[in-house]
Amino acid sequence: xxxxxxxxxxxxxxxxxxxxxxxxxxxxEWTGNYTQSMAQDLRLGLQYWPLWGRIGWQDVMLxxxxxxxxxxxxxxxxxxxxxxxxxxxxxxxxxDVPRYLxxxxxxxxIWGFITATLNEGCQVFIESEGIIRQSDLPLSLFPLxxxxxxxIILFHNALIYGIVVLWFPVPLNGSFWLLIPGLLVLTLNALxxxxxxGMLSARFRDLPQIVAxxxxxxxxxxxxxxxxxxxxxxxxxxxxxxFYHLIEILRAPMLGQMPSGLNWAVALAITGLGGGxxxxxxxxxHCRIAYWV
Amino acid sequence: MExxxxxxxxxxxxxxxxxxxxxxxxxxxxxxxxxxxxxxxxAEERTRVLALKGIDLEIRDGERLGIVGSNGSxxxxxxxxxxxxxxxxxxxxxxxxxxxxxxDVTLGMNPEASGWDNILLxxxxxxxxxxxxxxxxxxxxxxxxxxPEQLSRPVRTYSSGMQxxxxxxxxxxxxxxxxxxxxxxxxxxxAFLEKAQQRMLELVQRSRxxxxxxxxDWLLSSICxxxxxxxxxxxxxxxxxxxxxxxxxxxxx
Numbered sequence: 001x002x003x004x005x006x007x008x009x010x011x012x013x014x015x016x017x018x019x020x021x022x023x024x025x026x027x028x029e030w031t032g033n034y035t036q037s038m039a040q041d042l043r044l045g046l047q048y049w050p051l052w053g054r055i056g057w058q059d060v061m062l063x064x065x066x067x068x069x070x071x072x073x074x075x076x077x078x079x080x081x082x083x084x085x086x087x088x089x090x091x092x093x094x095x096d097v098p099r100y101l102x103x104x105x106x107x108x109x110i111w112g113f114i115t116a117t118l119n120e121g122c123q124v125f126i127e128s129e130g131i132i133r134q135s136d137l138p139l140s141l142f143p144l145x146x147x148x149x150x151x152i153i154l155f156h157n158a159l160i161y162g163i164v165v166l167w168f169p170v171p172l173n174g175s176f177w178l179l180i181p182g183l184l185v186l187t188l189n190a191l192x193x194x195x196x197x198g199m200l201s202a203r204f205r206d207l208p209q210i211v212a213x214x215x216x217x218x219x220x221x222x223x224x225x226x227x228x229x230x231x232x233x234x235x236x237x238x239x240x241x242x243f244y245h246l247i248e249i250l251r252a253p254m255l256g257q258m259p260s261g262l263n264w265a266v267a268l269a270i271t272g273l274g275g276g277x278x279x280x281x282x283x284x285x286h287c288r289i290a291y292w293v
Numbered sequence: 294m295e296x297x298x299x300x301x302x303x304x305x306x307x308x309x310x311x312x313x314x315x316x317x318x319x320x321x322x323x324x325x326x327x328x329x330x331x332x333x334x335x336a337e338e339r340t341r342v343l344a345l346k347g348i349d350l351e352i353r354d355g356e357r358l359g360i361v362g363s364n365g366s367x368x369x370x371x372x373x374x375x376x377x378x379x380x381x382x383x384x385x386x387x388x389x390x391x392x393x394x395x396x397d398v399t400l401g402m403n404p405e406a407s408g409w410d411n412i413l414l415x416x417x418x419x420x421x422x423x424x425x426x427x428x429x430x431x432x433x434x435x436x437x438x439x440x441p442e443q444l445s446r447p448v449r450t451y452s453s454g455m456q457x458x459x460x461x462x463x464x465x466x467x468x469x470x471x472x473x474x475x476x477x478x479x480x481x482x483x484a485f486l487e488k489a490q491q492r493m494l495e496l497v498q499r500s501r502x503x504x505x506x507x508x509x510d511w512l513l514s515s516i517c518x519x520x521x522x523x524x525x526x527x528x529x530x531x532x533x534x535x536x537x538x539x540x541x542x543x544x545x546x
Contacts, residue, residue: 024391024392026389026390027295027387028386028387029387029388030387031385032384048420050422051414051417054413054414054423055414062403062406130401133373134378134394134400135378135396135401136377136394203316204317204318206318206319207318210318290379291308291309291379
């Protein structure tokens with residue numbers, strides 16, 4: 001029998017001075033109340049910001065650790081893409097390159113963020129399977145980490161926009177401040193859709209492929225490489241596309257234009273609707289994720 | 294302050310095992326739209342397994358509870374339920390006390406990151422603040438026996454023995470009130486193994502509640518002061534370790 005003894009002196013001198021208490025709540029209760037459980041999951045998830053903040057950075061850095069330029073590799077590849085497309089397509093479709101290139105760059109930047117979040121969002125719980133099945137960490141941690149990681153990449157890529165704008169100046173004005181609420185809306189959407197797609201993909205394993213194909217089509221039907229004016233005679237093609245409005249609330253200010261009221265209305269509607277659906281699903285199914293992955 | 298305790302009331306855990314067709318959104322939608330006439334394999338491939346059936350269990354401050362039972366009797370499921378990983382379909386749980394589970398010592402380790410980074414990261418995973426995690430780093434590094442030079446290298450360059458030493462040192466650096474243990478942990482070469490055993494024992498002695506699943510009678514009888522026996526998701530014996538072990542051997546072996 002081992003008696004409950006005083007810890008050895010060696011141990012005390014090494015670690016005794018450090019407060020080794022976890023910051024998790026001391027009392028944990030499960031009563032079958034999903035709402036309560038979800039609220040706790042979300043609150044704890046936010047409290048864990050030092051963790052997802054750090055692994056988000058680490059995700060970006062480690063992906064490119066062995067390359068000289070680090071995360072700027074992504075920026076360069078996007079730069080090459082934007083410049084070659086900008087000059088070739090601009091010429092092919094006899095567009096005004098100084099006007100087309102900033103448009104293309106801004107569109108690509110935002111679209112890159114949207115596709116990356118949605119595609120990676122599908123994997124968000126599956127890829128952390130090991131942790132989810134072994135520990136009681138809040139699950140909201142994983143969408144937060146993926147969103148943060150993609151924001152970091154977005155800000156790296158924004159460098160291209162800076163270069164393009166220096167080269168082909170756009171008439172920036174007060175509308176530029178609208179980028180702040182625009183970015184907030186985009187981030188919230190990323191968070192919702194990552195959570196929802198991540199949850200559904202954990203349950204239905206063919207969803208990631210479906211999402212990838214849908215996004216591929218969406219890229220071509222959304223005005224990113226072509227300008228919305230080209231569809232002047234058929235405005236519904238553009239106006240019915242939710243991606244267009246989400247892109248436009250950021251792209252317009254980046255080009256010195258004002259997003260339309262419709263752009264903002266649709267973007268806010270998507271945000272509200274997405275948030276609502278995600279919360280309903282998350283409330284009902286967050287407890288099943290550990291079983292699904 | 295309220296002492297440490299774990300109370301489970303009528304806890305049921307159900308696993309749903311999905312077949313391939315059931316994992317497909319396309320097939321599931323297809324079946325739904327055709328009102329079940331097509332893609333019928335979707336419904337057939339779903340099996341429900343009740344892993345815990347109405348567990349009532351109260352563990353009080355100072356108890357070191359052993360869990361015995363054959364494979365598939367629900368030992369690991371019970372531990373994970375107490376840990377809060379698996380949420381029951383029915384029943385209530387109340388757990389008082391900071392809890393640490395040592396199910397997988399390499400949990401959350403990133404092979405591309407350095408040893409130091411991993412120490413910090415794992416500290417954060419365990420719920421420590423960055424300052425706390427940083428303050429613990431020297432002690433963890435010293436215990437692992439790895440040199441500062443080695444700890445600066447990515448973990449993927451370590452030998453498997455070194456990786457386990459580091460993982461073990463990090464995982465056992467916390468001081469929980471409640472310790473959940475799925476089999477005893479040992480790691481490394483002979484010298485480290487002895488140190489590791491000492492550290493495990495200290496961890497157990499300092500915790501106020503231990504829940505420990507094991508197949509080794511001698512470990513259970515030397516460490517625990519109470520034991521339960523599980524069979525097909527139900528508690529079939531509860532009492533002093535020697536009696537429960539005796540019951541287990543009479544009925545299941």
